[in-house]
Amino acid sequence: xxxxxxPYEDKMGKAYEYLLSDYQTIRAxxxxxxxxxxxxxxxxxxxxxxxxxxxxxxxEARMIQIAPWEKSLIREIEKAIMSSDIGITxxxxxxxxxxxxxxxxxxxxxELVKDVKKKGEEAKVAVRNIRRDANDSFKKxxxxxxxxxxxxxxxxxxxxxxxxxxxDIDKAIEEKSxxxxxx
Numbered sequence: 662x663x664x665x666x667x668p669y670e671d672k673m674g675k676a677y678e679y680l681l682s683d684y685q686t687i688r689a690x691x692x693x694x695x696x697x698x699x700x701x702x703x704x705x706x707x708x709x710x711x712x713x714x715x716x717x718x719x720x721e722a723r724m725i726q727i728a729p730w731e732k733s734l735i736r737e738i739e740k741a742i743m744s745s746d747i748g749i750t751x752x753x754x755x756x757x758x759x760x761x762x763x764x765x766x767x768x769x770x771x772e773l774v775k776d777v778k779k780k781g782e783e784a785k786v787a788v789r790n791i792r793r794d795a796n797d798s799f800k801k802x803x804x805x806x807x808x809x810x811x812x813x814x815x816x817x818x819x820x821x822x823x824x825x826x827x828x829d830i831d832k833a834i835e836e837k838s839x840x841x842x843x844x
Contacts, residue, residue, distance in 0.1 A: 665802070666818050669795040673788050673826045680784040680830060684837045687773060692725045692762050700745050702737045711738060723762040732756065765841075774838045781834035785827055792823040 685695035694717045701708035711717065715729035715738065729735055735753050742751045742760065751758045765773070799807075799815045 663815060663818065665799070665815060666795070666822070669791050669819055670822050672791045673822055676784050676787040676791065677826055677829055677833075680780060681833060683780055684777065684833065687777065687837070687841070692719045692721070692723050692760070694719060694725055696747055697725070697727075697742075700741045700747075702734060702741045704734065704737070711741065714738070723764075725760040725762075727758040727760070728756070729758070770841050773841045777837045777841065778834055781830050784830050788823055788826045788830070792819050795819045 682698075685693065686698055687696075697711045697717065700711050702711055702714050703709075704714055711727065714731070714734050715727050718726045718728070720726050727738060729738055732755070735755070735758060738758055739751045739753065742749070742758075747760075749760045749762060751760055753759070796816055796819065799812050799819075802815075803809065803812050
C-alpha cells in the first residue's frame with residue numbers, strides 16, 4: 662500500500678472500530694457487560710472504570726452481577742450506575758450489586774434501531790470526510806512532483822477503501838439492528 666494512502670486507511674479503520682465499540686454499549690435486551698464500559702467510579706478521588714474495582718459476571722441472560730473488591734465501593738458503584746444513561750436501577754445485598762435487564766418493549770427496540778442507524782450514518786459521514794481530506798491532499802501533490810495518473814491511482818485506491826468501509830458499516834448496522842429486534 663502507498664505510504665500516502667496509509668494514514669487515511671488508519672483513520673477510516675478507527676472510525677469503524679469506534680462505531681463497533683459504540684454498538685457494544687447499546688443494550689439489546691440481554692445483559693451485556695460492555696454497557697458498563699464508559700462508567701467510572703470515584704475510587705479514592707480518582708475516576709476509575711468499574712471493571713477495575715470489581716468482578717463483573719453475567720450469571721443469567723438478563724442479569725449482570727458486580728462484586729466490588731472493597732465493600733465500601735458498593736455505594737459509589739450504585740451512584741455511577743444511577744447517574745448513567747443505562748436506565749436500570751441497581752440492587753445490592755451488601756456484598757454484590759445486581760442489574761436486572763427488563764425485556765425491551767417493541768417501541769424501545771425501534772428507538773434503539775433508529776439510534777443504531779444514526780450512529781452508522783455518522784460513521785459513514787466520517788469515512789467520507791476522510792476520503793475528501795485524502796483527495797484534497799492528493800490534489801496538492803499534483804502541483805509538485807506527482808503525475809496526474811498517479812493522483813488518479815491514489816484517488817481510486819482511497820475510493821475502494823471508502824467503499825469497503827461503507828459496506829462494513831452497513832453490515833454492522835444490519836447485524837446490530839437484527840440483534841435488537843430479536844425477542
